Amino acid sequence: MNTSLLAIFASSFFALSHSVLAAETPFAIAIHGGAGTIEKAKFTPEQEKAYRAKLTEAVEAGYKVLDQGGESLDAVTAAITVLEQSTYFNAGRGAVYTYDGSHELDASIMDGRNREAGAVAGVKHVESPISLARLVMDNSVHVMLSGQGAEEFAKEQGVELIENNLFDTEFRYKALLKAKQKLDKAKATSKEYQAAHKALPDSYKMGTVGAVALDKNGNLAAGTSTGGMTAKRYGRIGDAPVIGAGTFAENASCAVSATGHGEYFIRYNVASDICARVKYQNKTIEQAGDEVINKVLAPIGGTGGVIIVDTKGNISLPFNTSGMYRASKSNTQATYVGIFNDE
Numbered sequence: 001m002n003t004s005l006l007a008i009f010a011s012s013f014f015a016l017s018h019s020v021l022a023a024e025t026p027f028a029i030a031i032h033g034g035a036g037t038i039e040k041a042k043f044t045p046e047q048e049k050a051y052r053a054k055l056t057e058a059v060e061a062g063y064k065v066l067d068q069g070g071e072s073l074d075a076v077t078a079a080i081t082v083l084e085q086s087t088y089f090n091a092g093r094g095a096v097y098t099y100d101g102s103h104e105l106d107a108s109i110m111d112g113r114n115r116e117a118g119a120v121a122g123v124k125h126v127e128s129p130i131s132l133a134r135l136v137m138d139n140s141v142h143v144m145l146s147g148q149g150a151e152e153f154a155k156e157q158g159v160e161l162i163e164n165n166l167f168d169t170e171f172r173y174k175a176l177l178k179a180k181q182k183l184d185k186a187k188a189t190s191k192e193y194q195a196a197h198k199a200l201p202d203s204y205k206m207g208t209v210g211a212v213a214l215d216k217n218g219n220l221a222a223g224t225s226t227g228g229m230t231a232k233r234y235g236r237i238g239d240a241p242v243i244g245a246g247t248f249a250e251n252a253s254c255a256v257s258a259t260g261h262g263e264y265f266i267r268y269n270v271a272s273d274i275c276a277r278v279k280y281q282n283k284t285i286e287q288a289g290d291e292v293i294n295k296v297l298a299p300i301g302g303t304g305g306v307i308i309v310d311t312k313g314n315i316s317l318p319f320n321t322s323g324m325y326r327a328s329k330s331n332t333q334a335t336y337v338g339i340f341n342d343e
């Protein structure tokens, strides 16, 4: 056999073994930065570019962990941390304001191997709620800690507490003032108030961040982090820290992180409903996500979307709004970034 023929054989052998390997050990990550009325016309080209760059940075941060053989939990944490540190998204640094003009953050994380989970709700002085949720999962005997107790735990864990006003941003404050103008005409417990709240633009209600990942060991994980909804009251807690509603992962089905109108996502148990359809009805994640987001939630006004990954490395990113900040990457799929309905 001459040497060039040998070289062809060798390279096709390596290509084949690489693709077999790739097929045997899938790994994948998907992220979101919130769903809502997100229209191209409202973006300058520079803004759109900046959002796409941040989504790319986050998905690449998570992918790198997976590519190097790291755990899906670490990939999820890495991706979400990038988004929490950015003011573009309603989590960590870009968190929205409560009615009283402060910031209360929620987050959760779940391990698909064993359904271990950690969550924090209503924390005011923690820079990275997703990291604290992880500490709750790893180092406490509880699943969900809220408010002062969660911050006491954070201190015990050596987490530095920061001033609440470090989450301040001008554009979120303007959104609060506008929301209050619309809401203040009605009493907070009245039907009119409920209607006014429902009528607030999506951009006041959404913007959560999340990630789902499958690692090379076949383990799934999901995480979600948020500032909740603009002008939320009374220690309101959304779906993001509620395991089964905003976050769910189990290796037997799939991993889901949600974004949208949290009250609907809690009542319809969105994340675990999607996984249950996969597990008990043998639906694909594509079918299950479409059913829950478009056939269950959309008709009742439950706006939002989810990101889903399964143990084969399939990814699905359904939403029933005009846009959802999203990105994904797998060992077989190049980086994808989307914002609007049509990319």
Ligand code: ASP
Pocket (backbone or CB within 6 Å): 034, 035, 090, 205, 206, 207, 208, 226, 227, 228, 229, 237, 238, 239, 240, 246, 258, 259, 260, 261, 262, 263, 265
């Ligand atoms: N689901 C979040 C909440 O209700 C909001 C969002 O997704 O942006 O708190």
